[in-house]
Amino acid sequence: MLKPSLRHSQNGFTLVELLVSLGIGLLVVGAAVSIFSKALDVTFAAQHQSEVQQDARAASNLLHQDISMAGAGIPPGGVLLASGAGKAPRYGCDQVQCYAGPQGNNGTGVAFPNTRLYGIIPGFQQGIPINGQKTDIITLVYSDSQLQLSCYAVNFPVPDGTQIGFSGNCPQSLGDQASGLKAGDLVLFQNTTAGNTAYAVGEVTADVVGNAGPYVVNFANNDSMLVNQAAATSGDLAQITGGVNTVASRIYVITYYLDLCTAACGSPAGIPRLMRMVSGHPPQPVADNVLNLQFTYDAYDQNGNLLAASGDAGASVGVSPNSIRNINIAHLTLRTSQRGRNGYQGTDIQTSISARNMSFQNRYQ
Numbered sequence: 001m002l003k004p005s006l007r008h009s010q011n012g013f014t015l016v017e018l019l020v021s022l023g024i025g026l027l028v029v030g031a032a033v034s035i036f037s038k039a040l041d042v043t044f045a046a047q048h049q050s051e052v053q054q055d056a057r058a059a060s061n062l063l064h065q066d067i068s069m070a071g072a073g074i075p076p077g078g079v080l081l082a083s084g085a086g087k088a089p090r091y092g093c094d095q096v097q098c099y100a101g102p103q104g105n106n107g108t109g110v111a112f113p114n115t116r117l118y119g120i121i122p123g124f125q126q127g128i129p130i131n132g133q134k135t136d137i138i139t140l141v142y143s144d145s146q147l148q149l150s151c152y153a154v155n156f157p158v159p160d161g162t163q164i165g166f167s168g169n170c171p172q173s174l175g176d177q178a179s180g181l182k183a184g185d186l187v188l189f190q191n192t193t194a195g196n197t198a199y200a201v202g203e204v205t206a207d208v209v210g211n212a213g214p215y216v217v218n219f220a221n222n223d224s225m226l227v228n229q230a231a232a233t234s235g236d237l238a239q240i241t242g243g244v245n246t247v248a249s250r251i252y253v254i255t256y257y258l259d260l261c262t263a264a265c266g267s268p269a270g271i272p273r274l275m276r277m278v279s280g281h282p283p284q285p286v287a288d289n290v291l292n293l294q295f296t297y298d299a300y301d302q303n304g305n306l307l308a309a310s311g312d313a314g315a316s317v318g319v320s321p322n323s324i325r326n327i328n329i330a331h332l333t334l335r336t337s338q339r340g341r342n343g344y345q346g347t348d349i350q351t352s353i354s355a356r357n358m359s360f361q362n363r364y365q
Helices: 015-069
Strands: 119-123 137-143 153-155 163-167 186-193 194-204 215-218 245-261 273-278 285-286 290-300 308-309 324-335 346-354
Touching: 015 245, 015 324, 015 346, 119 285, 119 290, 119 324, 137 273, 153 245, 245 290, 273 290
Parallel strands: none
Antiparallel strands: 119 137, 137 245, 153 163, 163 215, 186 194, 186 245, 245 273, 273 285, 290 308, 290 324, 324 346
């Protein structure tokens, strides 16, 4: 019987077959790379969009908290500040320099409207320009409910008000490192002077030390906010040193504004940031990459009639900031810190907040 011979085929793939298989392989690899790249882009966008939304929410919540407290513990008509000495009291300045205002750092600060301290102080187009757009500043004023300064009896050892004494067996020390009086704090004083209720605001110019009173607190002339002016003819501390039954309370003057980060601020220079400044203390960053900050205000009279709904709360037509009832965040615009394939991700928050303390009236005097 003849056995079939085993013949080994020497035939391989043709060039056409190789090219076809190579093309199919490239298509598969290209599709996988495209899907992977798109997945990375989606992940990048989602991660950074979530990050910018969290930053926007945190900034909005802080603004909402301060705005809703505006006017608490402040006289309804505001408080007249020092005037008559040729120096306008200002905000946006700490013990070293001024920050808020169109010029930003190393500016001159912003003058209080009508030389008065109101519960809400609009700063329409008083901020720095971002991408050619003028930004706003907002200042909220309310009393501190933590430090019970009213527990202390107040006396005036010098007639010009540059030093004020606090005495009494009170549970909270004015020299406490965490909650005591520090340079840059603002104190509102109220007493009866010449038979009338009188108010005055002073800025603490030196940290209070010691765990037990009595204390002598310094309110030196020419403080950073220029509210201590013994040479003023009205509104200064010297005007109330002859009064009786003086009560004191610490107040917060909180200013929000945009600033451009410098090389020393810990972020890339030129990055716009939302800043929060309390009285005469150094400002603190709230959020980076904030491109716009704008507000509008609804002002009403005592009968509920709308007086103004504008960015300046009607100041241009003589409406007092004391008439503000609602604050509208027109634009709180943030973007992501990094640019993706399709550009930056961004978000813009718009909301309305009622200043409940500005609406309160004591109808049962």
